[in-house]
Amino acid sequence: MRPLGKAASDDDRPLIERVRKGDQDAVRALYERYFDRIYNYVYARLGRAQDAEDLAIDTMTRGLTRLDLFQDQGVAFSSWIYRIAHNATIDHYRRHGKVVLVSLEHAPALESADPSELAVEQLSNADLHAAIRDLTDEQQQVLILRFFQDLTAAQVASIMGKSVGAVQALQHRALGSLERALQGRAVN
Amino acid sequence: MPEVERLERLAERLRAVEPYVPPPGAKIRGWNLVLAAVEQSNTARLRVHPIRRLVLATLAAAVLLVAGAVAASADSLPDSVFYPIKGVLENTRGALTFGASDRLAYHLDLARTRLTEAQAMFARHRVDLADQALSALDDQLNDAALVIQAEKQNDPTVGAAMENRLRQAIATHDAQLAGLQGQVTNPTALNAIMQARDRAAQALQTAGKNGKSNGNPGASPNGTGQGNGAENSPRPTPKH
Numbered sequence: 240m241r242p243l244g245k246a247a248s249d250d251d252r253p254l255i256e257r258v259r260k261g262d263q264d265a266v267r268a269l270y271e272r273y274f275d276r277i278y279n280y281v282y283a284r285l286g287r288a289q290d291a292e293d294l295a296i297d298t299m300t301r302g303l304t305r306l307d308l309f310q311d312q313g314v315a316f317s318s319w320i321y322r323i324a325h326n327a328t329i330d331h332y333r334r335h336g337k338v339v340l341v342s343l344e345h346a347p348a349l350e351s352a353d354p355s356e357l358a359v360e361q362l363s364n365a366d367l368h369a370a371i372r373d374l375t376d377e378q379q380q381v382l383i384l385r386f387f388q389d390l391t392a393a394q395v396a397s398i399m400g401k402s403v404g405a406v407q408a409l410q411h412r413a414l415g416s417l418e419r420a421l422q423g424r425a426v427n
Numbered sequence: 428m429p430e431v432e433r434l435e436r437l438a439e440r441l442r443a444v445e446p447y448v449p450p451p452g453a454k455i456r457g458w459n460l461v462l463a464a465v466e467q468s469n470t471a472r473l474r475v476h477p478i479r480r481l482v483l484a485t486l487a488a489a490v491l492l493v494a495g496a497v498a499a500s501a502d503s504l505p506d507s508v509f510y511p512i513k514g515v516l517e518n519t520r521g522a523l524t525f526g527a528s529d530r531l532a533y534h535l536d537l538a539r540t541r542l543t544e545a546q547a548m549f550a551r552h553r554v555d556l557a558d559q560a561l562s563a564l565d566d567q568l569n570d571a572a573l574v575i576q577a578e579k580q581n582d583p584t585v586g587a588a589m590e591n592r593l594r595q596a597i598a599t600h601d602a603q604l605a606g607l608q609g610q611v612t613n614p615t616a617l618n619a620i621m622q623a624r625d626r627a628a629q630a631l632q633t634a635g636k637n638g639k640s641n642g643n644p645g646a647s648p649n650g651t652g653q654g655n656g657a658e659n660s661p662r663p664t665p666k667h
Contacts, residue, residue: 258465261469263462263465266462266465267458267462270458270461274449274454274457274458275446275448275449275454278447278448278453279446279447279448283447288447288450291447291449292449292450292453292456292457295449295453295457296453296457296460296461299457299461300460300464303461303464303465304464304465304467304468359436359437359440360436360440362440364444364445367440367441367444368444382441386438386441386442386444387441387444389442414434414437414438415430415434417437418433418434418437
């Protein structure tokens with residue numbers, strides 16, 4: 240897996256202080272640090288390059304021009320920027336409609352498909368992305384942040400406003416749902 | 428295969444997924460747009476500097492506070508915390524009142540106000556404050572008399588008309604004080620009311636005298652009759 244660059248962390252504060260003082264280099268540094276990650280997150284959610292590009296730019300613009308609001312949030316900048324991206328994604332769904340939003344969390348496994356027979360190594364990236372987009376909003380979010388963005392459970396918990404335990408439980412259910420979704424695709 | 432193991436394999440497969448990477452053109456376009464927005468935001472922020480915003484907010488709060496206190500003091504009574512503000516406003520109004528007729532109207536208006544306050548204080552059994560209000564009432568009538576006295580020297584006809592206005596005002600006040608006297612039983616209160624009626628009558632006598640011969644130290648030293656009630660009266664507004 241090609242890394243997405245420096246992992247999101249709390250050491251953005253010095254940069255943020257410089258941005259507040261009008262330091263353009265600091266703006267550039269934060270942009271470089273987060274643009275690819277936000278683009279990747281939004282693309283994984285929407286599946287369309289042009290939309291992902293627009294929403295990633297919109298997210299970075301909002302994040303870097305509204306740092307006065309960030310100060311009041313009491314969370315890391317990384318969590319804040321991901322929340323902006325998430326909200327932008329939700330707004331996008333509202334404006335353009337979401338293709339699939341059916342929870343597979345409690346869907347029974349197909350009898351004709353044996354879970355142990357699912358050869359995950361042979362699944363294409365496109366299949367995985369498509370199957371993830373069949374999951375609920377929260378399940379998509381936790382899988383993308385944990386595995387595509389390589390964030391810790393604690394970081395995901397901060398972004399989603401949940402406890403670490405809740406994120407771990409959600410991740411477990413999301414993987415189960417994803418497995419069933421992939422089985423369904425394999426059967427069809 | 429156990430579920431835990433299957434899900435762990437799936438998780439590992441997800442970690443191996445190649446990330447979507449933005450095309451270089453998108454990143455450059457994004458940077459140009461972000462930079463322009465940040466610069467515009469900085470310009471707007473500089474337009475209203477935080478310190479300037481703080482000063483403006485403080486000024487607005489002060490204006491609201493003063494306006495609120497002034498509004499609250501307008502009808503305040505001697506036992507109110509806003510009453511001293513009322514006195515300041517009255518004195519300011521007096522300093523800005525010119526001309527004998529206007530000054531007479533000013534003193535008679537304040538005399539009416541003091542009488543109303545005295546009635547309210549008697550109703551609340553605050554005899555001490557009622558007594559102060561009645562004393563201030565008499566001070567206003569005395570100041571009005573001095574204004575009339577001075578005006579008589581300038582224009583006897585106008586002075587006589589003003590004296591008539593004072594007489595009518597004192598008659599009205601006396602009637603009200605007489606009514607009040609019949610309602611109270613407290614000896615101190617009765618004494619204060621009787622003294623107030625006597626002093627009102629004396630003020631009318633003062634107004635009828637010649638300005639140069641009355642020897643009242645409160646009269647205007649230059650004989651123009653523009654004595655300021657707030658300055659001449661020992662108690663321009665009652666204090667408590």
